[in-house]
Amino acid sequence: MASGHGSIPEEVIESVLARHDIVETVGKVVHLTKRGKYLWGLCPFHSESTPSFTVTPDRGVFHCFGCGMGGNAIKFRMEIEGLSFPEAVRIMADESDIAVPDGPSGGHAAPDPERDRLLQAYDLSAKFYHFLLKNTEYGKEAMAYLRSRNFSDKMIDQFQIGFAPDRWDTLQQFLEKRSFDLAEMERGGLLSARSEGRGYVDRFRGRIIFPIANRTGKTVAFAARILGEGQPKYLNSPESRLFNKSRLLYNLHQARASIRKTRQIVLFEGYGDVISAWEAGVHNGVATMGTSLTEGHAALMKTLADEVVVAYDGDKAGQAAAMKSIPMLENVGLRVKIAVLPSGLDPDEFIGRYGGERFMDQVIHAAVSTVKFKLIYLKKGHILLEEDGKIAYVKEALEIIAALPSSTEREVYLKEIATELNLSYESLKQDCNLLRASLQKNIPEGDNNDKRWNNGRHKKEQVQKRALLPAYHAAERSLLAVMFQDADAAAYVNERLGDAFNIEDHAALAAYLYAYYAQGKQPDLSRFLSSLQDDKLEKTAASIAMMESPPAWNPQVLDDCIREVRKYPVQRQMEQKREEMIRAERAGDFLRAAQIASEIIALERQ
Template sequence: MNSGMIPEETIRAVLQAIDIVDVVGRTVSLSKSGRTSYKGLCPFHSEKTPSFHVNQEKQVYKCFGCGAGGDAIRFVMEVEGLSFPESVAFLAEEAGIPVQWDNKASEDTPEQREMRMWLEAYELTAKFYEAVLNGTEQGKPAKQYLVERGFTDKMIRTFRIGFAPAFWDKLSQVLESKGYNLSSLEQGGLVRHGNNGYLDLFRERIIFPIHNHQGRIIAFAGRVLHSDQQPKYLNTPETKLFHKSKVLYNLHQARPYIRKKNQIVLFEGYADVIKAWEAGVDNGVAAMGTSLTSEHASMMKRYAAEVILCYDGDEAGQKAAYKNLQVLEQSGLHVKVAMLPPRMDPDEYIMKHGNRTFMTEIIGSPLTSTQFKLQWFKRKYNLNQPDSKLAYIRSSLHIISQLQAPSERELYLKELSRDCDIEIATLKQEMHEMRQENQKKQRIGDNIQKPWNNVMNDRKSTPAALKPAYYHAERNLLYLMMHSRELTLEVQEQLGDQLNVEVHAALAAYLYAYFAQNSEADVSRFVSTLQEDELVRTASTILMMEPGPEYSPEIITEYIRTIQIVPKQKWLEQKKQEMLQAEKIGDVAKAIQLGSEIITLERQLKDHNKDRQ
């Protein structure tokens, strides 16, 4: 994707051609809430009660839980992880609008130019590794290994698998011959500096390119050919483009299928993803290692509501599944677990049993989250020992007690009763006591740990501190200004930047600049001109306000006077403090002077208030 600038007329055409309800509706299930409003669960944070609102008339969205807000372009930026120009191009393509780029490389920062150079070098590196695997003597052992593991030529091409030859600096020579700065590429994780110059990071390894969600190569993973080599996997070190905690392998190819199915299948390794893809799992991804982060979970929640964990059947794989299941559930995802036989991974299972059996018996028959947790505890405890058996029962009851549906609790209690040969009435009594104790400790709601989300959970929300009159006057004035060029020019003449809340003053400055270039009010287009997240959130909040009094000269005058009086009130308070201090230290002359200034200020404020009556 080009990083140049998109002309204003193209941005305007895109915003006029698309409907934010359609754009948001691909990610969020929206329901109508009023004449032009829709609401749904926020895609940017976990919640159970909808606080995410979309205004079709104004073409903006706002979450009253986490504060996210903006127009359709901003939504695509946040959900897809794209830049502003890329988001415009993304929407333009959907709307059938041609995009003309103004290429101004000289406007790029040095960092942007370096990132672009890295991306070009990564692409060249991938082609080099592919060529070595498929067309050289050095690559034949690796190609034979892949074939024996069941990798077809189609799979190798689709996932761009390559091979790093056993030379110390072959890639370094190729990159340098193409004019790349090896010192910069060392920072980009492709080479490293040794005693005799630059050396290749990867040698004698099968190479799996790692793409970002847009399909650009940003890193590589290298797997050894021989089991005696260590480490088994070697990744590109973290760079400005590659952060393991924020990357999912194969997301760029799986994304459309994930959206269609509203489901992600999460694997442990690259080979599992690739073999499962061939078997029919087109919505499969993998994290960079078994440790899943909250960033991974948040990313997955943007694309799907459900995750199926398909980890190795050994103890380590199941332990990782149990740990990561909790991370995913904490992010509000619905989680299931596809169980493999002990000591088998997806790759091995597919090799032994075939694609169809894998799809039906493993991916098509996952355990619920609760089933998996109960099985996990059953393996963990020795049921032949009374103490261990009691620990298993209490651990299981703790899991069952958290289920909201009585029918679910009944189902699992019956299974536990049969497994442990204990009366179900006894289990129900102990579970009931657990539920009561839990309710005493913490009322059930969404995002209990996040006070900013109290507005939509079960808890009593803490009322926000009352805002001063000038705060509301500034917001009401900005609301009207966003809808009127004439009013904005009037406010600019009378107030300029003299708004008392910093973010309000910044929004006013943007409005002055916007209407200097545009004769018609377009709130969606205005929001798209804002550069900072706080400004976007504030503008979206103001636009979502219920319309105040109708526009009238009297109302505007009242707003402006309310805003103008604040500096004088603050100045008066400051003068009073200074006079008290002068009296304390015995500076009579200064105290008299300040007293005179205070009388003048109080008279001015009194006259100001008379004018308002």
């Protein structure tokens, strides 16, 4: 994904980077442990048990040796929250009270016309579906259904709910009349290709449409519920360059203000629950879209809040999903509470049956700790009136309680079980202490025992294994590492090597760096990364920045590296000549073989 500056001035970008320290920005999501000049943690962009994610405070960059992700504070927010470069800068500027002027300015624009057209198409399509729901015969049945589900006109308007008629070409004609490229619309998830391969049809037909917005409020996808019977009951837009369901939360754009104020998120399973809860007064509610909770969702929530209340359905599937969500949310350092609903009811149904006030009091405000929820969940799997069931429940409950670090917490839960099951508190405590002693023995050696969720479990001297690079490749990286830190070193390399790097990305980075210094800018890797227009180059630059390089550059060291870089194409040429000579000898063309041999000797002298 190219990351252009759009209409944002350079000075705004520099102010954003100055106000958003890389350690503080990353530290809201990743627990970092200092080792030498780097800070290490578990990468939020891929699953790992041993830290390979690093932050270099003095250079203002992060880099993961595992998945290769890297960049500055702006890039981190872009990737965690699924934002474009301008969106990330504007949000970060707003958080630091930095004014961002409207309209064109001196920022380096990297236009993305297809993305802009898709955003425009989604915006017009959402308004079109909303109009069809409220103002046409097509929408009457859908409006009646929504009102029967207690959706008020105000909520229908606020969430821009719409309706797609049960026809093949309603949206297709609407978009075609407005000169949108239908193939582009199909790639963006608005239309489907005909099965026989000729033309396009509406993706959504006979369905109530719920627009899905990104965190800046732009519609990027649709969720659709069938009206009446049929399969699938729910249908979402496919993933596209606008829509990544593993990084997007429904209603986040409207919930942001309340989340920022309360530092709390209420997490629902579906958009219907979010809308009903909004009307009941829950204005910090969001939901995942067409997928279970992911590490990306958890990391995104950690950037916005300190606590999450999980309000999933009260049936078995909902409660099992709530159990699964606990470690994922706790793993990023969020406090977690679980809203317990009566069996079988979802939040939307509870509100419809008992009203919003009771939902707030008895469900949201009465949310229980994760330990309490685990005990409630365990209890449902045992018949406590039978001795075997009671013993099995206590055994499993003690395993949960024994793992708690707080003796006060352990005492509270043990007393509750003792009272509830008419058991001796002292015997429960004794069993719990024995189990706890056994658990302590088995704790693996680690670097972060107070926060087990981010324990690297690495030995003191364990280092990340890295592939041995060819000499010329290592030399190019060494040159760039020094050039990032010193403008004079970059000028020295420019004069003697220019952009004659063998690896394309290195040549591009060198060219960008020469241009950066030519503008009179000082070495600053974080700011240089923001001047790049290419995601791959940012990752490469962040990776090179992790290299150890001398504090002051040495012409002799640079000359050695330049020589190694220049030598490689000659070596490649010699290899090709040798292969050509062997082919000539095999063909019996000894005169040609002798000519090639003399060319090889000339190259060796060179």
